[in-house]
Amino acid sequence: MLRIARRTPHRVRDTKKHLRSKEFSVSAVLKASLALQASKLGFDCIGVTDPGAIAGAARHFREFLETSGHGDMDWLAANPERRTDPRVLWPGVRSVIMLGVNYGPDEDPLVILQQRTRGAISVYAQGDDYHDLIKKRLKALARWLVASSGCEVKVFVDTAAVMEKPLAQAAGLGWQGKHTNLVSQDFGSWLFLAAIFTSADLPRDAADTDHCGSCQACLDICPTAAFPAPYKLDARRCISYLTIESKGPIPREFRKAIGNRIYGCDDCLAVCPWNKFAEAGHEAKLTAREELRAPDLAALARLDDAAFRSLFAKSPVKRVGRDRFIRNVLIAIGNSNDRALAVEAERLLGDTSALVRGAAVWALSQLIGHAEFEALAADAIGTEGDDAVRAEWRRA
Ligand code: B12
Ligand code: SF4
């Protein structure tokens, strides 16, 4: 792995020196030039691995699917042979180039969790959507590679059937920690990953090894006990899955534990001791927008579809849509201990979305007295047309 962050410019200088060295083969020169180009485009680290390098991940991936760890993410279960072997996805691939972009936060993401009338949006979603930003840069880098070597390329960031974390470990960018994300000695838990598959044969980097040792801070902090064992995640229990991926009502058993997390969760990442070597990301578009650092729950609860789209334009949050987002906000309102927020939940009992109405019932049940709630329930059950919402009234 070549770290190409600003903090170690000597690594880039070394690369230039090597470029002039006669010892370098054509492919090594190409690889070193690629690293320089990646640096210019704003990538923070780069490594190359063999397309056959993650054969071991297939067994773990199968186990994950067999135990239904993927929940409703059917897209994750589709084509497992393609996901676990880049050569099945593209038989022409000769090298896999893995890249990282540092998105380290400029404040401790755990602090906002104490402000119960504010929503906590995970670090990765407080700025512009990284998919758009990184995809543009990946394409530019890939175009450069094609122009320089005449090779073929395919680019991926997050959404394709590619196992980016094991590939990044194989390319030496870091290791998959016990929280299952890639941890880097330079950037801690805060690296976005991206890949270029190429038909060019580039020199391989050495894989990174596990540096978790006896630490298990990430496993201990998880509010919903989502790790059945170190290095294994049950996505169905993960707040990131519950608030972003899951489309229906959030299961009751997790509602309290979600606290004020309204989009994703960073607890297991934030507590990792390797973050002490990390620094804040330097990409302005990825840094937190002021209005998304600690948004007021009452204001969020009033967003209609148009206001939601406008507030979250260019943000990854927009992909969950207004109704799912308001569902999350209502769970946070229910956990706020602030009686004044009951009025927001009460207003949303009349929302057109049954998902929102159901979450509003729960939120209200957490904030108002039993007698008051029972009186509301007696009226509402007769007029509510949705079975799931009626069930919320009965169970609350
Ligand atoms: C599906 C998915 C999710 C799901 C499932 C997460 C998961 N851990 O699988 C959900 C919605 C929960 C999720 C949440 C998050 N995600 Co996500 N997600 C993905 C996605 C699309 C696929 C991941 C995948 O293949 N999962 C399937 C499992 C089986 O694979 P795995 O985690 O690699 O599992 C390995 C280990 O379990 C290990 N293993 C299993 N048993 C054992 C036993 C031993 C002894 C050992 C050593 C290892 C081991 O082997 C498995 C195979 O390698 C990737 C993008 C991509 N295409 O890769 C992004 C990705 C992993 N997500 C990312 C991020 C940022 C997040 C969040 C931090 C977002 C947030 N703040 O809310 C959280 C983190 C939650 C967590 N602790 O993982 C980043 C992670 C970057 C990094 N540095 O690692 C990625 C890579 C996207 C990107 N391009 O940057 N995500
Ligand atoms: S992201 Fe949050 S809920 Fe998910 S595993 Fe990490 S600490 Fe647990």
Ligand code: SF4
């Ligand atoms: S918190 Fe500890 S166990 Fe978890 S990934 Fe970081 S070093 Fe590994």
